[in-house]
Amino acid sequence: MKIREINAMRGPNYWSVRRHKLIVMVLDLEEMEARPSNKIDGFFDRLKAMFPSMYGHRCSVGTPGGFFERVEEGTWMGHIVEHIALEIQTLAGMDVGFGRTRGYGEPGVYNVVFAYMEEKVGRYAAKAAVEICEALIKGEDYDLKYDIQKMRELREAERLGPSTGSIVEEAASRGIPWISLNKYSLCQLGYGANQKRIQATVTSETSSIGVELACDKEDTKYLLEQAQVEVPRGDIIRKESSLEEACRYVGFPLVVKPVGGNHGRGITVNINSLEDAIVAFHAAKEVSPAVIIEKYIVGFDYRLLVINHILVAAARRTPAHVIGDGKSNLQQLIDKVNSDPRRGYGHENVLTQITINELTSNIIKSKGYTLGSILDKGEMLILKDTANLSTGGTAEDVTDIVHPANVAMAERISKIIDLDICGIDIMTTDITQPLSETGGAVLEVNAAPGFRMHLAPTSGLPRNVAAPVIDKLFPKGNSGRIPIIAITGTNGKTTTTRLIAHMAKMKGFHVGYTTSDGVYIQNRLLMTGDCTGPASTEFVLKDPTVNFAVLECARGGLLRAGLGFTNCDIGIVTNVAADHLGLKGIHSMEQLAKVKGVIPETVLPNGYAILNADDDLVYDMRRTVACKVALFSMDENNPRIKALQRLGGISAVYENGFVTVCRGEWKMRIMKAEDIPLTYGGKAVFMIQNVLPAVLAANIQGFSIEDMKAALETFIPSPSQTPGRLNIFKFNNFTILLDYAHNPAGMRALQKFTDTLEATVKVGIIAGIGDRRLEDNNEMGSIAAEMFDEVIIRQDRHLRGKTEEELIKMLHDGIKMQDPNKKTKIIPSEKEAITFAVKNAIPGSLIVLCSDVIPDALNLVKKFKEQEAAGALVFDH
CATH class of the missing domain: 3.30.1490.20 (ATP-grasp fold, A domain)
Structure with a gap:
């Protein structure tokens, strides 16, 4: 078997909108496609012997042992790899249960999908599962224990600690989004300008002076002495x-x-x-x-946890220890303690296993014992000098019995040291009595105190100490969110994104937005290239200046890693057309629609999915969303629009030449379409289609008609505001139109516009796309033959899996199918193709450049404009 690729989903995705952490492995079974499990001698018995715990896998049978039944009857190796990947993670202390195995669209190739908790563990499990499966097929020995331990180590290295994790989980339970900012414990809660940060149990509101004081025990002790607090x-x-x-x-x-x-x-x-x-x-x-x-103060070790200057928990801590039974030696007693199911490796469980290190050995030696010594029955031997849970200690919750004087003392100490979250260590014989009466003392004040002993004490009541942290950071139900509008579709995404961002900026928001040509924070381009994936989304949502996000979300990023956000306020789907079919296991329009449909499915319940009522596949997405639905249409009499209006819903339509928003049957005419610069006097119909969801989103966000009209009037189709989208450059004797049209639907829309333009000759510069199907490139050539009097075939910078000759032939065949006599020229270099077209332009001609590298094309066209202005533009005719 061969692993083609392994991708980790980190947000809502094609496989599950709810389950974000999924590994998607593309697995080629090769010759094993013809050998299901029942055709391999001894396979079932070997699998059952290695994984007896798999009896709990119900599989599609739905009962315990169901998976074993499927294996015995005969199932394919992709399915078995899925279950092994789940089981080995569970054996390593990560209980994951979701899995799917589905065909990739090629014989013998499958998408093996399964859940993970830590990404590196999930990736390791994918590879290990294949290796285990191959060993079982061949009847070879396999060191499963090595894999289990390796995954535990990876988990401990990657996972959030129990304290950080509890705060993040509490935030998530309240709908507050979070982002990990480094590979340790620095996390962002909330988005953009509303974010807060935590690192372990230090927050963005924690006093740095307080932390410095707590870390300096000399200064801490001095301040406490000055405040008449008992210290040793x-x-x-x-x-x-x-x-x-x-x-x-x-x-x-x-x-x-x-x-x-x-x-x-x-x-x-x-x-x-x-x-x-x-x-x-x-x-x-x-x-x-x-x-x-x-x-040294005699007594018991207590930790008092104060959050926002209020005591929220207290625990009595006992160092790692064993109690003799009169029969077992020390090593046996330690092994017995470690066999407690509550103890685990690192932080995998509520207690940590006791390790025998140099300090422990010295303590044992100082008592006159060895690991082979037998303790008397009832004798307790302390094995560590401190009571930390991380060294094997235990904790008993005593929150409800702390004397009020000690409560007041702890809360006062938090203010003296100026810490919003602190752990105060005291030693006393009786926590129910004031410290002053027991001869006890305050030993330390800790910044970034651990929460584990309070979240899961060995005995006593667990305390949700993460809750008051979130209460402090996000009071009164504040979710930490900012408005997020997400846009997807086959065509029109970028222009719609840019227009909505422009509207929000005009309204006074500080906007971050992602597009296929870069990431912008307000008016500054901070990242260039195709920035429509989750990494670009996170870039915007992590920016502390952004209070409004507009995110273009393309198919590629969704399939590669999922979305970079959990929920949005408005999700827009412009359309679904044949593009990228045959890539990444997506072979049908229905599958492509499912990819695009992830966006509306992530909209919050009170938000809106804005759907194209003129597109059947998009309109059908209303069935899978859990939010409100708004529709847009180029036909005000569309029955779907009328039905929504009768229900009092919100829609946007093109009616009697106007862009109009309807609430129920009430109409609000925003602006005449021909007066909107973006539509070129109403000739660019597809731009009117882009305006409709934009004004609908603005209306839902509470923008007034005046706000929208002002934004539409100032959104000029140009290299600065709409780079590569209907950019028209008028020269003295000819015109260049630059556009990003790169699929048949986009070319058809562009054709409708160019048909309205007068020109002596129309010259088209087009390119085939290597990762598109034969029929897609053929159709691009055919449409070009209809649109242009002359066609120049160039090449994209990246051939994407096909040769230059193959791409040229596909386009050429499409052109000849439409018009065998069409004048065609092949110039592979885009720069040379544009230069040839310009140098040979005849008066009154229109050159239409379909480019994939917009900045380069714009720079070259601007260079020709400069040459013309300087009188240096020379023609070859």
């Missing part, structure tokens, strides 16, 4: 020579810890000798140049 007696030293004097001043037992440490690193507790203090000093020096020597 202590000293700070930097040299070993000062250690003995510090120990005499503080008195044994004592604690040694780094000034700038966190998460328990470099801390040693309950030190009772100078020798042990020296060892602890050097351990602390590895973390920080300055070391704290302070009195």
Whole structure:
């Protein structure tokens, strides 16, 4: 079997609008297409032996063991690879269950689709599943344990930590979108100008001074002492020579810890000798140049979590430990603790497995034990110096029993240190009594405190401590969203996008928008090229200056990675026409419509899907959306429009020469079409079609008729506002029309416009497209033969899988089918083709350039204009 490609979906996609995290693997079964599972001796038994837990896979049978039934009866390897990819992720601690295997449109080639939690794990699972399947086919041994451990390691390296993850999950549950900003824990909540950021449990509203103070234990302790908060007696030293004097001043037992440490690193507790203090000093020096020597406070370790200066949770923490049974040795006792199903690798479970590192070995040795020693029944042996959950500790929720004096103290400390989120560590014998009465003390104030002990304590009530974080960042139900209008379709996407963006800018918004020629923030082009995929979308939504987004979304990005947003307010589908068929497994118009239909399916319930009522495939999308529907049509008497109007719906129509918005049967004439510059006096009918969904979106957004009219009057078809879309350059003796028409539907629309233009001769410069079907290129040639008196065939910069000769023949055959005598010239270079057409232009001629690299074509045409102005434009006739 051969893997052709592996893509990771990260947003709403062709396979599922709801399930965003999907791996899509294109798998060629090769000779295995003729060998289903029941044709391979021993395959079923080997599969069942390797994955007995697959009995839980119901498959299409719908009952436990259903998948095994399918394998025994005979199913194809793509289907089996799908189930293996799901199962090995589950065995690695990531319970995923969604999968699909569908034909790619070629014999023996399949789309194997399955869910993932972490992308690198999903990609690994795809490759491993194929390798496992091949080993099972051949009856070879396979090291499954290696794959499971590797996926666990990848997961721990890639996943958000439990604290960050809980905040993100809480945000998502409230409909607040989020974006990961780096490969660690920096995340953006919300979009554009309404975004907030978190990194672990530090937020964009956390005081940097507060964080600096919390990281400097010396300054923290000084401020708390000044505020009459109980803290242990202590000293700070930097040299070993000062250690003995510090120990005499503080008195044994004592604690040694780094000034700038966190998460328990470099801390040693309950030190009772100078020798042990020296060892602890050097351990602390590895973390920080300055070391704290302070009195060891007897009692229990408590963590008080304060968010927005309110105590929200408290936990009693116990270091990793074992309790003897009088029979088992230390290693056996540790193994028994680690066998607790609540313990896992890293952060995969509510508790972490206890590891035996150098520190643990030293603690065991200091007690006079080895791993082979047997503890007396009931004897407890502490294995770590700190009670952190990440080192195997446990936590008991005690929120409801904290004495009010201790609550007030914690909340006051958060204000003294100036931290909106902080974890306060105290040591006391009884948390139900004031610290001042128990001889307890505040040990540390932590910025970026871990939430895990509160979210999933070993015992006691779990606390949703992420909720108050989101309450603080997004009060009163604020979703952090900005208006998002997404546009898709075969033709007209870019112009519609640009027009809506222009309207929003005129209304006073700071607009970010993506197009097939670049990404713009307000009036600045910040990225060039085809920017209609999810990466460009995220570029806009991450920009903190943007408060209105208009996003062109093309087929390619949708199939490659899904959408770059979860939901939009308005989703527009301009049309669905034959283009890109035969690519990426999309072979029919219905499949193409399903791709485009992802956009309206992502519209929020109170938003609108704006659909073309003149296009059957687009109109049918109304059946799959969960939002309101608005329609547009070039025919005010379209029965679909009339039906919507009777229901009181919103529509936009071209009626009696006007662009009109209708709410129910009430009409609001926006502007006469022939007065809209974009339509070239009403001659460019397809531009009127682009105006209709734009004014409909503007009306839904609350723009007034005056707002829309002002925007339409100032949106001039030009290289600056509509590059490559009906750009007309008038020379003294001829005219050049530059357009992006690149498919039969686009060419037909352009033909209707050029038919209205007077010219002595019409010359067309066209190119075949390598990744389009034979019939598409033939049709492009045929239409060109109808449109032009002369045709120049050039080549695109990228041939996309076909040879120059093949593309020329396809176009030439299409031209000859329409007109065997059509005057045709072949000039592969676009620059040379344009130059030839200009140099040989006769008075009154029209040169129509269908270009795919708009900036280059525009620059060349502008160069000819400059030559003409300087009297240097020379003709060859």
